[in-house]
Amino acid sequence: MSHDKKHDTMQKNRFRGLILLFFLSFLAPSLTAQPDCTITSQQLFPLCKGTSVTLTAVQQPNCVYEWSFNSLTTTIITFDAVETINVTLRVRDTLTLEECLSTPFEVSVHPEVNIGFEQMQLTCTNGDSDNGNTAMVKAVATGQSGPYTYNWDVRPIQIAPGNPSLAIGLKAHLWYFINVVDQNGCTTKDSIYTKAYPNPVIEIKSTPDTAFIQNPYVTFEFTNKSIDTVQVTSHYWEMGDxxxxxxxxxxxxxxxxxxxxxxxxxVFNQYGCDTVYLKDVKVLPIKLSIPNVITPNGDNINDVLIITEGSTEDETDNPLKSVSSDGGIRPLSAYYKKTTLVIFNRQGKKLYESSNYNNDWGGAGLSDGVYFYVLQCEGFKSNEVYKGSITIFGSGN
Structure with a gap:
């Protein structure tokens, strides 16, 4: 190798070494420095309960984060402050395996405010009348952060003069809400369901339960089933007509x-509260249905003459129409003010007579054959007469 080539090779190696040293000078701190596990927050503590909390850690390459609060692995965590807690952060470098654990970071919360309620006056349940808007409720805040400011959510605003903790003129059986603010500016919300004076338990009876236009007299009465606890001081009826x-x-x-x-x-109770009760009453037209055959053979089927209401222009035949509320067949006195039933034989001889017939004639002592009847009915609207024949069959006489 020539001297020049050897010199060039040495220069290149020296340059490469400088580059390597320069690179290692930047890499060395990351290979040896401890991770930063400092926790910071822009918020001032303590906080009001329910405030959203944000905690931040330094963003570092090749590092993983583990928060003690909820096992999140991000550099920023957010949660709602419920109570005072200590949060720690563990940071680990995945290249050097170095790690650090932060000192506890206290997330402190102001003392909680407790709200109690006292309903100082009940009211009637009828909220549409004057005596149904008299409930009074007092709120009492307790804790370690007074004095307190009371803000009732009542529309229209009905607050006792000089006492904002007292809401007046409230209705029964409704939810009313309040916000209480303490000296730290923290707001606590709560609500109360207003109570009312008890209503009497009333049972209404009508006699008859269903009336007919030719005898449209209905008697009403009521019973106070709660007389031991709720008195009825007065009452009045509205008959619906x-x-x-x-x-x-x-x-x-x-x-x-x-x-x-x-x-x-x-009805009105001893507290001056009025309560309304309803009773439905029917008034029906009447047209009698009189059988033309009876079979008094003792089998309890068609043994006696049973007169019931038949079909009218407004109604179709219904076998239950003649049945009263107690399950029995209605007597003729249910249909007309007064009735007289007379039964004759072919010769015109009177064999039977009854005022206000009660569906109980079975032709006692008479032989099989054809007989005749006249039923005179005195009604509220008019008087009516029913005439016809009736055949007795199977009497055994």
């Missing part, structure tokens, strides 16, 4: 038209 209301204990009302009626009973 635009007649004046009445305050009788046991009113008898006359309905003059066929219709469905909704009867309203309003």
């Amino acid at each position: 635009n007649t004046p209301r009445v305050d009788l204990e046991k009113p008898v009302h006359v309905y003059t038209e066929v219709d469905d009626y909704s009867v309203i009973l309003t």
